[in-house]
Amino acid sequence: MIIFILIINIMVLSSCSFNNQTSSDKLVARLGDNYLYKSDLKQLNNYNLDQYDSIYIYTQFIENWAKENLILNKALINLDIKDLEIEKRVESYKNSLLIHSYEQNLIKQKLDTLVSINEITEYYKNHLDDFILSNKILKIIFSEISIYAPQIDSMKFWFFNSDSIYFDKIEEYSYQYSKRLFYNQDEWVTIYDLEEFFANKIEFYNLTDKNNTIFIEDSLSYFFIRLTDFKDVGSYAPVDYVKKDIIEIILNKRKLKMIEIIKNKLFDDAKKSNIFEIYENI
Structure with a gap:
């Protein structure tokens, strides 16, 4: 009902014009001696909205405009502007x-x-x-592979073998057959990021140097996870992580040093050229 009344008001008032607006501008709303015109709503045209959403957005904009003007009018009536030093504050903010x-x-x-x-x-x-870890961070290899992928036994052998010489084979096989793959040996990830990615279905805190692999399977895929490095909470973060x-x-x-140097130079130049002076009778 509110939206319907507002639309009627817009249609009725759109035929009116005022001296401070062009004759083609449409009046949208009035609050006392304050007027809102269609040109004031141009910024809302940038949104690609359907008709219902457009009406809602326009309604909210107009109502907020009215509310801000109402509270402003109350402030002007009830506050002593001289005490607020508005002009000084505005000038300071502008500067x-x-x-x-x-x-x-x-x-x-x-x-x-x-x-x-x-x-x-x-x-x-x-x-x-300053770089003590508050979260455990890890480097892992993750590969999701279809249960129908060829040579899956070879992948299992390479993945669970403690020798790192098989990393190249794991990478080559994974890039060829993985549905999803995370293989970046330069990237640290927090344990919380991993838990969120896997919807808390895997206990990554269980991964250690001695227990560095996780293998899960369902009806469609094998999930291979291998820990390659980690840093516990309370240890120093690796330099590449920070x-x-x-x-x-x-x-x-x-930035701060450069700005300070510039300010000091401007200040010194102003003193040398007598643009800036300090009088003794302070």
Whole structure:
């Protein structure tokens, strides 16, 4: 009923126009002396919605516009604007936006984003205690293979053999016959990611150096899981696991240092050219 009434109101009011709008613009809603026009709703046209969803979105937009204006009117009536220092706050916010935008442009233009392996290693060694694991992480091989795949006995032999010389055979066979495959010996994954991926059907905490394989089968597939490396909770994270975090930290430090250097140079230049002065009678 609310949507139907709103549509009727839009149709009735659409024939009206006001001096601050073009004659072709359609009036959509009014709240006291505040008016909402069709041109104000253009941003909603970017969504590909069916008719029902469009009506709902437009209704919500119009109602939110009315509610914001109602609370604003109440604020204007009940608050002393002078005490709020609105203009100072707006000016401060505008200045912050301008400074931030300028700094971001400088960073894009001048920041050296190359971080060497030596820098990463040095930071890692100097901040080891920052990289203590709160979750167990693992490196695994996972392969789901049809029960009808050929030479499945060979795959079982390679997979459960403790000798790593068969990894190439496992990889070659898996790429040829796997339905699903995870074979990236450079990637660490948390135990929670694995449990989520397998819908908590597999106890990955049971995987250890001595018990490093899991084999499951159903009516359609064999599931092969092999642990190749792991780090327990409380141990130091491997440097390759935290490499991206370290790069981000180093770049953030560079950004802060670069901005500080620029600010200090501008400040020194302003003093030398007498643009900036401090008077003694503070």
